[in-house]
Amino acid sequence: MxxxxxxxxxxxxxxxDIADAVKDGADSFKEVKKQTKVGKGCGKCKKKAKKLTKKLLKERVE
Ligand code: FES
Structure with a gap:
């Protein structure tokens, strides 16, 4: 990555940054958003960021 x-x-x-947030315990996109401020501007990255968060959370579980 x-x-x-x-x-x-x-x-x-x-x-x-997103990977670190997940590593540090964020367990939802909402938490990642809170920790990294991702998506708090124009919002166009949200879909991408959400997808990445989901993927990272899945990897963390496995
Ligand atoms: S809010 Fe993330 S690119 Fe604009």
Missing amino acids: NRKKIICSCRNVTKG
Whole structure:
């Protein structure tokens, strides 16, 4: 995973930021949003961020 890849350009949130939020205990997209501020600008990254969060949560469980 390229941790430096920007997911949300409004808030400068990278894949790594989202991965860290999940690692640090965020267990829903809502929590990830709270921790990283992803999607709190224009909102166009939400779909992408949500998908990534889901994937990471699944990986964490496995
Ligand atoms: S790109 Fe994430 S809120 Fe605009």
